[in-house]
Structures are given as structure tokens and as C-alpha cells.
Amino acid sequence: MRQHDGTELLNMSALRLIVMGVSGCGKSTMAAALSERLGLDMVDGDDLHLPESVAKMRSGIALQDADRWPWLDRIGQCLAQAHEPGRVVACSALKRVYRERIREQAGDVCFVFLDGDYDLIAQRMHQRVGHYMQPGLLDSQFRTLEKPQADETDVIRLPITEPVQDMVAQAILALHSRLHPAL
Template sequence: MSKTPMRLIVMGVSGCGKSTMAAALGQRLGLQMVDGDDLHLTESVAKMRAGIALEDADRWPWLDRIGHYLAQAEGHGRVVACSALKRVYRDRIRAQAGDVCFVFLDGDFELIDQRMRQRVGHYMQAGLLDSQFRTLEKPQADETDVIRLPITEPVQDMVAQALQALQARLHPAL
């Protein structure tokens, strides 16, 4: 009997720690990890570098690539760091990927803005954070495939909380 590969999305606004958390979960669970930023079209990256917020038309092919990447998971599975800001974006990923679990990194504007201003070499500018928060539709209670974590905790504590929630919800054998 083969076990279905795990498919995870670590989601939230830019600067909340998605890449760090996805890498940590991938390492702990033996999952292949990709940063969703690496799946953006060149044109979308150029827009963000120029401080221009993406529109839905820019996001659809990106979300499809993320969903397809997850759908092709083998072995233990895959984890993607992806903003997935709107419910319709999450639904689009769900439609492509099948059984997926979202780990929502929840934090306030001031903390994330401070973090973004300290990071170096990322194309997503701190000035676009307003747009990210305006776009964000926090997952609601009926999205039962979402684990919500506050970003005020140390990463190792967030990983432990995510693993505990995953064990309880998805894979009792973890």
C-alpha cells in the first residue's frame, strides 16, 4: 500500500518567513522544497522589481505552475513557499494539486514591514507590502486544510507547532 505524498503550501504576505518555514518543514519531513517566487514568469519578476503590484492575470499561470508542481509530488512529497493571498488563489492551487495543506504565517503589518526593510537582495520591495495586505484574504474556518501560525514565535517553535498540527490532521504516523 503506497502512501500519498504530502503537499504543503507555506503561505502569507511577503516578508512573513514563508521561505524559511518551507525550507525548515521540508528538511524535517523529507519533502522537496521550492520557493514559489522561482516559478514566477520573468515579466512578473520585472514588475515587482519595478515596484508594480501584480494583477490576477499575472498570477494565474504562476498559481497553475505551483499546483502542477505539487500534483507531481513523489516520495514523501513537496512543499512550496507561496503567498496564496486570496481564497480564489488557494482554490486554484487546490484544483491543480489535489489534497494540499496550507500553513498560514499570520503577522501584523508593522512586524513584517520591519523584517522586509532589513532583508537584502530580494526583488519584492517593502513598498509593495501595502498591496499584499490589501489583497490578503485570511483563511476562514471553513478552509479546513489550513494551519494558522503566528509569526511572533521562533522558527523552531513554529515548525514544532506545524508538525503537531499536521500529525493531528493529515498523517497520524508522523
């Protein structure tokens, strides 16, 4: 099987990627690694939250849909405004309706879903320092999560048990297959 370094993906209009999953699954790390490997602009969706939403999460209060709609619109607009070669955004996108909202704003977008189990992610959350998302909110994240289904064909699912560089290679291979199916 031919290896892909990602450069052939950049011969198209702006590539728009969302690295998604529950808090603590590694979205920011994966988005940064994809950004570096593909030469894309990277935005952490956490930076697009309203200060009031950040304050809620710091206090251990789970966000409601009313808190998320303006944030999801900003995520979609951020992607829609991407210039070549493109942009990758780390964003939870936990519900299908959230992903649809982003698609409405951003147009052609691909989601990279970081899939992992509760215990591993809880362990990671307890080890990180300085993040406003409290580990106690992980239950809420898993209750909210609607894992992408097979009919969401713009989603690449990756297990978080793999090393980041292996996940990046898998994502690039899957992107290449989706964007150039005949190759």
C-alpha cells in the same frame, strides 16, 4: 501529550504543503525548515514567476490577477507532480480563489498560513537584502490578503512571532492531528 517528529506523516502518499502569507512573513524560511525536518522536496514559489512578473515587482508594480493565474497553475502542477515523501512550496496564496486554484491543480494540499502584523513584516522586509519584492508593495499584499476562514479546514494558522523551530513543531503536530485524528 506525545511529541511528533514528523516521520509518521511520511507513511502516506506524497504530502503536499503550501507555506503561505504576505511577502516578508518568513515563507521561504519556514518552508525550508519544514522541508528539512520532514525530508520533503522544497520549492520557492518565487522561482516559478514569469520573468515579466519579477520585472514588475522589481519596479514596485503590484501584480494583478492576470499575472498570477499562470503562476498559480505552475504552483499547483509543481505540487501535483510531487513524489513521495512529498513537497513543500512557499507561495503567498493571498486570496481564497488563489488557494482554490492551487487545490484544483494539486489535489489534497495543506496550507500553513504565517500570520503576522503589518509593522513586524515591514520591519523584516526592510532588513532583507537582494529580494526583488520591494517593501513598498507590502500595502498591496495586505490589501489583497484574504485570511483563511474556519471553513478552509486544510489551513494551519501560525503566528510569526514564534521561533521557526517552534512553528515547525506546531505545524507537524497540527498535520498529524489532521491526518491521523484518532491517534
